[in-house]
Amino acid sequence: MKQPSLAHVLQPKWRTALQRLREERASGGTGKLAILVMVGGAFWAGVFWVLYRILSALRAVQELGPLIPGKILGLILLSFISILVLSNVITALSSFFLAKDLDLLVSAPVDWLRLYLAKLGETLVHSSWMVALMAIPILSAYGVVFKGGVLFAPYAVLAIVPMLIVPAVIGCAITLILVNIFPARRTRDLLSIIALGAAAGVILLFRMIRPEQLARPEGFRNLLDFVILLRGPTSPFLPSEWASQAIMGYLRHELDPFPLIMLWTTAIAFVTFGALLHRALYPQGFTKAQEGAERFIRGGLWRWTVGSLLAWLPVAKREFVLKDIKLFFRDTTQWSQLILLAVLVVVYLFNIQALPLRRGEPVGFFYVNLVSFLNLGLAGFVLASIAARFIFPAVSLEGRQMWLLRSSPLDLRALLWSKYWVGTVPLLVLGLILTGVTNALLEVSTFMMILSLATMTALTLAISALALTFGTLYPQFETENAAQIPTSFGGLVFMMATIALLAAVLILLSRAVYTYVRAAWDGHVVGITLEMIVLFALAAALCTAATMLPLRMALRKMEAFEF
Amino acid sequence: MIRLENLTKLYGSFVAVDDISLHVPRGVLFGCLGPNGAGKTTTLRMIAGILRPTQGRVLLGGDDVHVNPLSAKMRLGFIPDRPFVYDKLTGAEFLRFVAGLYGQEGDTVGRRIAELLEVFELTSWQDELVEAYSHGMRQKLIISSALIHRPECIVVDEPMVGLDPKAARLLKDIFRQFVEKGGTVLMSTHTLEVAEAMCDQIAIIQHGKIVAAGTVSDVRRQHKAGDASLEELFLKLTGGAQVRELAEVLGGMA
Numbered sequence: 001m002k003q004p005s006l007a008h009v010l011q012p013k014w015r016t017a018l019q020r021l022r023e024e025r026a027s028g029g030t031g032k033l034a035i036l037v038m039v040g041g042a043f044w045a046g047v048f049w050v051l052y053r054i055l056s057a058l059r060a061v062q063e064l065g066p067l068i069p070g071k072i073l074g075l076i077l078l079s080f081i082s083i084l085v086l087s088n089v090i091t092a093l094s095s096f097f098l099a100k101d102l103d104l105l106v107s108a109p110v111d112w113l114r115l116y117l118a119k120l121g122e123t124l125v126h127s128s129w130m131v132a133l134m135a136i137p138i139l140s141a142y143g144v145v146f147k148g149g150v151l152f153a154p155y156a157v158l159a160i161v162p163m164l165i166v167p168a169v170i171g172c173a174i175t176l177i178l179v180n181i182f183p184a185r186r187t188r189d190l191l192s193i194i195a196l197g198a199a200a201g202v203i204l205l206f207r208m209i210r211p212e213q214l215a216r217p218e219g220f221r222n223l224l225d226f227v228i229l230l231r232g233p234t235s236p237f238l239p240s241e242w243a244s245q246a247i248m249g250y251l252r253h254e255l256d257p258f259p260l261i262m263l264w265t266t267a268i269a270f271v272t273f274g275a276l277l278h279r280a281l282y283p284q285g286f287t288k289a290q291e292g293a294e295r296f297i298r299g300g301l302w303r304w305t306v307g308s309l310l311a312w313l314p315v316a317k318r319e320f321v322l323k324d325i326k327l328f329f330r331d332t333t334q335w336s337q338l339i340l341l342a343v344l345v346v347v348y349l350f351n352i353q354a355l356p357l358r359r360g361e362p363v364g365f366f367y368v369n370l371v372s373f374l375n376l377g378l379a380g381f382v383l384a385s386i387a388a389r390f391i392f393p394a395v396s397l398e399g400r401q402m403w404l405l406r407s408s409p410l411d412l413r414a415l416l417w418s419k420y421w422v423g424t425v426p427l428l429v430l431g432l433i434l435t436g437v438t439n440a441l442l443e444v445s446t447f448m449m450i451l452s453l454a455t456m457t458a459l460t461l462a463i464s465a466l467a468l469t470f471g472t473l474y475p476q477f478e479t480e481n482a483a484q485i486p487t488s489f490g491g492l493v494f495m496m497a498t499i500a501l502l503a504a505v506l507i508l509l510s511r512a513v514y515t516y517v518r519a520a521w522d523g524h525v526v527g528i529t530l531e532m533i534v535l536f537a538l539a540a541a542l543c544t545a546a547t548m549l550p551l552r553m554a555l556r557k558m559e560a561f562e563f
Numbered sequence: 564m565i566r567l568e569n570l571t572k573l574y575g576s577f578v579a580v581d582d583i584s585l586h587v588p589r590g591v592l593f594g595c596l597g598p599n600g601a602g603k604t605t606t607l608r609m610i611a612g613i614l615r616p617t618q619g620r621v622l623l624g625g626d627d628v629h630v631n632p633l634s635a636k637m638r639l640g641f642i643p644d645r646p647f648v649y650d651k652l653t654g655a656e657f658l659r660f661v662a663g664l665y666g667q668e669g670d671t672v673g674r675r676i677a678e679l680l681e682v683f684e685l686t687s688w689q690d691e692l693v694e695a696y697s698h699g700m701r702q703k704l705i706i707s708s709a710l711i712h713r714p715e716c717i718v719v720d721e722p723m724v725g726l727d728p729k730a731a732r733l734l735k736d737i738f739r740q741f742v743e744k745g746g747t748v749l750m751s752t753h754t755l756e757v758a759e760a761m762c763d764q765i766a767i768i769q770h771g772k773i774v775a776a777g778t779v780s781d782v783r784r785q786h787k788a789g790d791a792s793l794e795e796l797f798l799k800l801t802g803g804a805q806v807r808e809l810a811e812v813l814g815g816m817a
Contacts, residue, residue, distance in 0.1 A: 315668040402613070403613055
């Protein structure tokens with residue numbers, strides 16, 4: 001029998017994507033597209049500009065030349081690979097085992113290789129598009145600073161593509177093995193392991209990078225040691241290192257085909273081994289994934305605890321909050337990520353504590369305040385990522401049940417209220433812990449402590465509102481896996497909008513912090529000036545607007561939802 | 564009780580529901596019949612307040628569903644054709660949640676839940692997650708949830724799909740008793756025997772328009788169908804010629 005082509009098997013996917021684009025355009029998407037192009041363009045320009053400045057400065061250092069830029073590229077690509085493996089594991093679970101088209105594909109006479117390649121391609125595109133987009137301004141900056149010329153672009157694509165294929169194959173293989181080991185739809189066990197694996201991966205990555213060595217050149221006996229460290233590969237057996245070598249070789253005009261050959265042969269070998277593994281394990285794994293779900297026991301704990309605490313709320317809101325909490329803790333794709341979150345918080349605080357700041361007063365005082373202030377941005381970014389994962393999908397996850405909510409007399413404001421606070425309260429607690437503990441570790445002054453905590457509270461309220469709103473504006477009602485929702489187009493727009501908000505608030509507050517640090521540095525009494533009050537008021541107004549306006553937009557959008 | 568006035572729904576340029584007006588009085592079990600894609604589900608979803616009409620309005624007991632949604636929806640129990648519910652709630656938890664949406668709480672809710680689970684033979688499953696339920700059990704759970712707040716009218720899309728014969732019979736009896744006590748049921752169905760046996764009045768919808776309405780005898784009279792069965796009448800009104808052509812094509816394949 002003649003087998004269908006790979007393009008034919010993938011046809012529903014790209015046709016669906018095209019149709020979505022058409023629908024987007026038909027529903028007044030031009031304005032939305034313009035906003036997206038502007039925000040995306042500004043984001044790209046920002047990344048490009050920052051890297052361009054850093055690379056230009058580093059290139060000017062005679063002795064080190066392109067060594068540090070090469071090292072930085074290696075680290076960036078290494079972090080990309082780590083992110084890609086994790087994201088491919090999660091995506092592969094959906095595309096290989098949970099997707100709705102699988103019944104059709106598996107029951108059709110499509111051979112195993114086509115099925116594997118089609119699903120591998122789907123997983124790769126879903127997991128890697130964001131990383132690929134992020135790589136564009138980064139590699140552009142390298143190309144421009146090192147005068148790579150027009151041909152650098154296709155060359156970079158040639159070097160990056162196999163680097164995307166390898167983690168996709170690894171991710172799919174890990175998922176395939178895990179599904180075979182764990183019975184049925186026990187995604188709880190599966191995803192717990194993924195979360196723990198990811199946590200271990202982050203720690204491992206952190207150790208492999210050894211950032212403290214790069215940050216402290218004075219720790220080396222002489223410059224030669226430092227140069228030797230820079231010359232040595234960070235991780236010689238990883239494709240990220242080969243891609244970095246290939247790209248830097250081209251930019252140094254020392255064209256060595258070896259890294260490219262390594263990249264492509266490895267990618268081809270991995271796809272071959274992945275396909276063989278798929279042939280051996282997929283039928284059994286797929287069958288296991290179709291087996292029945294777990295049975296459950298009586299669970300009155302939430303009603304006695306949270307239910308009693310929320311007794312003052314109207315019954316609809318109370319039931320909604322209780323329902324959301326129960327669903328969260330019973331859905332392993334959701335709660336298992338808390339493990340990773342906890343590890344990340346520990347690593348975060350550990351890093352702050354390990355910073356070599358107190359090596360001499362009064363320089364230490366300056367650094368402490370600088371780090372405390374910049375920590376607001378970093379903690380804000382961490383909270384935005386968490387909001388993207390947990391709050392952004394909140395409305396999308398109601399999609400299939402929306403018939404019930406819309407046909408009942410539930411006020412949509414109550415729904416939005418519940419979703420907002422269920423997400424915001426834990427996020428706020430985390431935000432305050434991150435800033436409070438960090439500031440305590442840094443031993444900052446009361447002024448900085450109050451400023452940080454107040455800013456973090458205002459930012460968290462706004463980030464949460466933005467996440468909920470963008471999740472409502474760009475809902476993904478048909479997605480099988482909640483973990484996939486934030487990687488959508490809307491998730492990207494949310495992250496960009498949040499970064500813009502963080503930047504705006506930090507720029508507004510920087511002047512006030514500068515005034516404070518300056519006064520303290522000069523030994524003056526630090527007083528609250530009118531300028532400070534105006535700046536605080538502006539920052540507060542910005543956060544309030546970023547909370548209230550999006551929530552109103554979300555409510556309007558929800559009222560217009562049709563199912 | 565249920566009144567549709569010039570109800571129209573457009574999807575882009577496609578007319579899904581075309582200027583439908585209908586009145587279903589209290590104490591009537593009304594059936595909407597029509598081929599696939601005729602606009603039945605769209606009409607029912609507009610009545611339930613899930614879809615917004617492009618034109619026209621829906622009144623439930625005098626309240627416009629889109630102007631006074633809360634008071635209109637308090638009167639309504641809606642049962643959709645696709646039983647999507649929260650997989651990670653147990654059956655009892657789901658029913659309590661729905662009762663909460665209708666502002667009901669306390670011991671009476673607990674008693675009502677127990678009563679409904681008993682009627683639909685789901686008591687032994689009440690503490691199981693919904694993800695473990697079969698299609699038919701989910702359907703029974705959704706029917707229970709539509710009855711939990713004692714609605715005045717029930718709008719139900721394809722009620723018999725997925726139900727075993729016993730549950731289907733139970734549902735027929737429940738609907739019958741419901742209308743006898745003054746309630747109103749508006750249902751869509753493909754099962755013409757069900758419609759003929761259960762419905763006091765019917766409407767046949769084709770291409771988004773009502774092509775016939777009234778009691779089955781009225782419709783027969785309007786279309787000079789003599790003693791024709793509802794199936795023959797339905798095929799006559801909705802394109803029976805196509806069915807014959809289809810039968811010929813399928814016959815040729817054998």
